[in-house]
Structure formats: structure tokens, C-alpha cells
Amino acid sequence: MAQAQPAIGIDLGTTTSKVGYVVKGTPIILPNERGNLSTPSVVAFRDHQTAWVGELARNLMLGRDREKIVAYPKRFIGTDKRYKIEGREYSPSEIAVIILRKLKNLAARYLCIAENEIRKAILTVPAHFNDSQRLAMLKASKLAGFDDIKLVSEPVAVAVAHGYLEHPGSERMLVFDLGGGSLDVTLIELHDGSFYIKGTGGSDSAGGIFFDRALAGFLARRFEELCGIDFINDPVLYQNLINIAERTKIDLSFVEETEVLFPYLIPGNKNKKSYLNVRVSRSHFERITSENYQEIRNTVMDVFKRSSIVPGWVSRVLLAGGASRMPGVRKLLSEIFPPGVRIEDPGNAEKSVVLGASVLAGMMYNPDKLSSLELKNVTSQHLGLEDNDGEMIVIIPRGTPYPLEVTKTFTTAMDNESEVIIHIIQSGDTDKGSRYQSLGQITLKGLPPARAGEPNIPVTFVVDEYGVLKVMAMHPKNGKYLELTTKVGQGGKIATKPERRGTGLRVV
Numbered sequence: 032m033a034q035a036q037p038a039i040g041i042d043l044g045t046t047t048s049k050v051g052y053v054v055k056g057t058p059i060i061l062p063n064e065r066g067n068l069s070t071p072s073v074v075a076f077r078d079h080q081t082a083w084v085g086e087l088a089r090n091l092m093l094g095r096d097r098e099k100i101v102a103y104p105k106r107f108i109g110t111d112k113r114y115k116i117e118g119r120e121y122s123p124s125e126i127a128v129i130i131l132r133k134l135k136n137l138a139a140r141y142l143c144i145a146e147n148e149i150r151k152a153i154l155t156v157p158a159h160f161n162d163s164q165r166l167a168m169l170k171a172s173k174l175a176g177f178d179d180i181k182l183v184s185e186p187v188a189v190a191v192a193h194g195y196l197e198h199p200g201s202e203r204m205l206v207f208d209l210g211g212g213s214l215d216v217t218l219i220e221l222h223d224g225s226f227y228i229k230g231t232g233g234s235d236s237a238g239g240i241f242f243d244r245a246l247a248g249f250l251a252r253r254f255e256e257l258c259g260i261d262f263i264n265d266p267v268l269y270q271n272l273i274n275i276a277e278r279t280k281i282d283l284s285f286v287e288e289t290e291v292l293f294p295y296l297i298p299g300n301k302n303k304k305s306y307l308n309v310r311v312s313r314s315h316f317e318r319i320t321s322e323n324y325q326e327i328r329n330t331v332m333d334v335f336k337r338s339s340i341v342p343g344w345v346s347r348v349l350l351a352g353g354a355s356r357m358p359g360v361r362k363l364l365s366e367i368f369p370p371g372v373r374i375e376d377p378g379n380a381e382k383s384v385v386l387g388a389s390v391l392a393g394m395m396y397n398p399d400k401l402s403s404l405e406l407k408n409v410t411s412q413h414l415g416l417e418d419n420d421g422e423m424i425v426i427i428p429r430g431t432p433y434p435l436e437v438t439k440t441f442t443t444a445m446d447n448e449s450e451v452i453i454h455i456i457q458s459g460d461t462d463k464g465s466r467y468q469s470l471g472q473i474t475l476k477g478l479p480p481a482r483a484g485e486p487n488i489p490v491t492f493v494v495d496e497y498g499v500l501k502v503m504a505m506h507p508k509n510g511k512y513l514e515l516t517t518k519v520g521q522g523g524k525i526a527t528k529p530e531r532r533g534t535g536l537r538v539v
Contacts, residue, residue, distance in 0.1 A: 038151035038395040039138045040388030042185075043127060043168070045105045046211025046240060048072050049382070050134040051389030052141065058192075058389035060382060061141045068382070070137070073102045074129050076116050084133040093267050101126050103212055106235055108171075109164035124167045124174075131175035151179040153392040155384050157208075158184040158217045158231040161412060161457065162500040163470070169499070179395070182498070186217035187226050188387030189351040193375060195221055196390065205345045207331070208384070209360060210352035212238040214327060216334045218345070228409050230338025230430065237326040239280070239354030245320045246276040246311075250291060254307045279311060284356050288312040317359045324363055331367060338430065342367055348374045353381035409433070412457040412468075414492060414500060417534055419444035423456055423467055424538050426492045433494040440539045441488045443481065450476040451535035453490060453504045455515065473504050473513045487539070 040051040040058070047069040051060045060068040065086055075088035076099045083091070092100050101114045104126035113120040132146075139146040154172050156165055165182060172180045186206035195202065201222045208215040214237035218230040250272055251262040262268045275293055282289040293307040317324065335342060348364055350356075355376070364374055379386075409432050415425040426439055443451060453473040458466070478486060486507040493501045503512045 036151055037138070037142055037144070037149055038153070038179075038392040039135075039149060040153045040155075040188075040385055040390070040392040041131065041134055042155050042188075042385035042388060043105060043130065043134075044069075044072060044210055044384075045103050045213050045238065046072055047381075048130055048134060049385035050138050051385045051392070052138060053389055053393030056393075058386045058393070060385055060389075061137050063137050064140075070130075070133065071102075072105060072130055073100065074104075074126050075100045079117070079119060082129055084130055093270050097266070104130075106212055109161070109167040124171045127168070127171040128174045131172060131177075135175060135177075147176065150177060151392070151395050152177045153181050153183050153188075153388045153395070155185045155188045155388050156182050157213070157215045157233060158186050158228055159215060159233045160498065162494070162498055165498040181391075181395070182496075183388060183391055184217070184228060185215060185351070185384050186219055186228070186231075186349075188385075188391065189349050189383045190219060190221065190226060190387070191390050192383040192387035193349050196224075203344055203346045204349055205331075205347075206349045206351060207355060207360075207364065208351040209327070209354040210238050210381075211240050211354065214238060214330055214352075216331050218334065218338055218340060227432070230334050230340060231409070232330055232334035232337065234326055234330045237323060237330060239277075239352075240273075241326075242280055242320050242323050242354065242357070243273050243276040245323055246279060246316065247272040249319050250276060250293070250307065250309065253309055254293070257307065280316070280357070283311070283313045283316050284358060286313075313358065320359075324359060327360070328363060328367065331364075342372075343369050345372055348372060349383075350374065350376045350380045351383045355380050410494065410498075414455075414457050414470075414494075416441070416490065416536065417454040417456050417467065418537050419534050423458055426490070427494065433498060434496045436491060436493045438489050438491040441490055441536045442484050442539050443478070443486050443488075444483055444535055444537045446483050447480045448478055448483075448486075448535045450474055450478060451488065453502065453515075453536070454534050455500075455502050470500070471502075471515050473502065473515050475504060475506050475513065477508060478506075479508050484537075484539075488536070 042049045049060055049069055051058050062068055063070045063085055070085040071089040073085065073088040075083040075091045077083065088100060092102065099116055104123040108123040108127060112123055114126065135146055135149055138149055152172065154168060156168050169180065169182060185208055189206045189208060190204060204219045204221065206217045206219060213233055213235050215233040217228060220227040220229055247269065251269065254260055254262055262272055275291060279289060279291055289311060291307065291309045291311055345368060348368065361374060409430045410427055413425045413429045414427040415423050418424050426437055455470040455472060456467040457470055458468065488507055489505045491503040501514060503514045505512050
């Protein structure tokens, strides 16, 4: 019998998504209508009221209605990206809502209950997601019908799946999550049941699909040499090559060499070869994808650099994501870490995020137990304001645990300023010459006449448990607060010498 108000765990992945549930204390992944545990994160619109999600939608990517299909929206969630479908624009968050509803439907079918009875969920997000990305995920889950939702960092879910939830001592871990569309690297310190995220980083160009594309490019060039056919500029043929490259990549994780056979008929050219038959070894594959492996190395080392932590600090490496099964990944990690660092592969790396989320979802039946489990995230970017000279004043340094609230007092830079601009920015670096990203602005108008430095303007930064940033600025004339919940993409990148100067602010 299903428990009252069931809670589910959701891994909204870049390329595939999963939903899980705890049955008699054991987390399981719920199958979709085809019996598969993973559902492709692809949506195919039939009209503006109905859409297909999953394998059927992905298969239609080769059909004539490709313009009605949206694949892998998570890569752009929280940005200005828009998908135009038959005259209407959809944001990545709106596409995510459709996928979340699909996962909710799968859970309801398994539990034999109505969808609206499922209101609780643990939804995992990459640790390096910024505030606008987390806010977009949170809004999408609310629109999908969840009113009791908790966002948990994917690496924390991985650590839970590896059995570290009840770990009695201390551990220093690096969670290496190489999925289909991205790489997430997180440094976690576990101490007395609390998870402290010490550093995060990631790359949106290091996932498994980029290995597929590199191998598909090699195969396309070989086919053009043999048959004179340009596969890269033919979307249907190229997608077939991508599918073959993915299967070849998986095969090479288990064997040292495999054969790629791709039949193709060339009308009117009987004397030309009409198939591609190439043998690919594991070592050859690793040479073809050497730039992809270098991107992985650079991402891992950048996390250490920005966190001021050395590889020797790590005691265990936890693997997650299906692409982490490639032997070249373990070899690369063995080169980065000193002897004695254990690299843990649970054998179900692609399932670890949703299994951990499901365990945490099971704890939602016991709020006291869940609240006693401390999941301490840290900010992945420096957060602050732009001063009158165009420089960044850091309010919350990168790596600060949240939730938290910080207030700093500013003042005017010139006499008799009538207004000042609270320009909220974030950056991964505070060195001069770095670039800042705009998160929005608050304009305080109608300031009373005063000398420079006389008005006091308190500005408060609040980061909630979901990593969402709210900024409040007090007007010096009436004492009222103006608020802004930030959204990345409103102003784009701001250089150290922006065209617009003069926010009117300087720090007291």
C-alpha cells in the first residue's frame, strides 16, 4: 500500500532523467512505459497542449518535424535561451516542467495513485548552479505540481548513494560526475553527518555527447574519403553516425577493440562502396578524443586552484554519471591523484544521483531526521556590486556556506547625487582584468541633496537554502527597501572597462 503523501527523488539530467522511490527502506528507480530506467530529456510537441517525452521524442529527431523537438533543456535553464515552436516561444524552464510532469506521471502509475497526490520531492541540481539556475529549477518544480520541494546538490546525492549518510567519522571526497551533457566536479568534506561543499566547478563541453561527436566526426571523415559523401552537413545521416558513435564508445569501455559497420546505399553509384567498415581500438578512441580528456583535466584542476585545495587533500573519489565508466577517465584521475586515493565506482554510476535523491526523499516522511541532516552548500561565484569606477565590491566571497544574510553600507561618490544604481554582479575571479556577469540592478531615485559620502545606503544580500539570491537596498530618504531577486542574462557580461560608468556608489 502506498504511503500517505509519497515523496519521490528526481534526477533531471542533461541528457536523461530518472525518478526514484523508497520501497521498504530500499531506493529503487521507477521504469518508464518502455521498461527503461532512464528517460531521455527530449520533448516533441504535437501541439501547444500535448507533447511526447522520452524515447519517442528522441526518435523523432530524425524525422521531418525536427523543428518541433527540444532536446536537453537543462544546459540552458536560467538563461535567456528560447525555443520557437510553431510561433510560440518556450523557455528552458517551461520545457523542464513538461519533463518533470512526465516523471511525476511515471511515479503515479507505479504507485497506482493520482498524480496530484504526489506533492513532495527531492530535486537534484549541480553544485555549481548559480542562483538564477536554482531559481529556475525551483519554479519549474512548482509549476509541475510539487508544493513541498527541496533542492539538493547532485554531489551530496551521490555521497548518500555511496552510503556516506551514516558515516560516523570524517571524509574528504571529490565527486566526479561525468554525465551525457556536462561534467560536475565537487569537493566535499563529511564531518559528523554534515556535508560541507568546499569547492565546485564544471564544464558544459565535457560530457559523453562530446565524446560521441568527436568519434562521429572521425567516422564522417573516413566515410567521405571512401565514398565522397558529406555526412556532417546531412542532419539525418549525421545523427545516425552519432548513435553509432555512442554505441562504439560504450563497447570500448568493455573491449580493447571493436568494429564499426555502417551500411549506406548510394543510388547510381554501384562502383562506390556503400558501407563504412572501420576497426577502432580503445587507444585510438582516446587519441581521437584527446581534447575532451584535456577539458576534463583542466576542469578538475581548476576546481582545486579556485578552492585553494591540492589533490592530496582528497581521500576518496566518487564516480557518477554514465560517461565516467570510460576506462580513460579512471586512467586520467589516477594520474591526477597521488597513490592511496581510492577511486570508488559503484557499478551503477549513472544511477547514483537518483538513488541518493530517493533516499533523501524517503526521509521527508520524518522531517526531524531530514532537518538534522546538514547539507551545507557554498557559493560558486563571488557576489557583489559594481562601484562608481566599474570595479567589483565583493559582498559574499565565493565558497561561503549558505543560507546566510550579509549587509554592507554604501554611500554616494559625488555631491548631490539624485540617484544611484545598485548594480548586482557575480564573478569567478576578483583580479583586475576579470569579467563580471550582471545579475540585475536596483535604482534608487529621488535622493535628498547631500555631500558625497554623507548618505548611508545599507545593501543586504540574502542567499536562501536553495542558493537563490535576493538583494535589498534601503532608500536613504524614506527608509523603504527596494528588492530584487536576480536573474542571469538581463545584462550579459560586463568588462572591466564597461561602456557605462558611474553607478554613483562607493563603499563606506
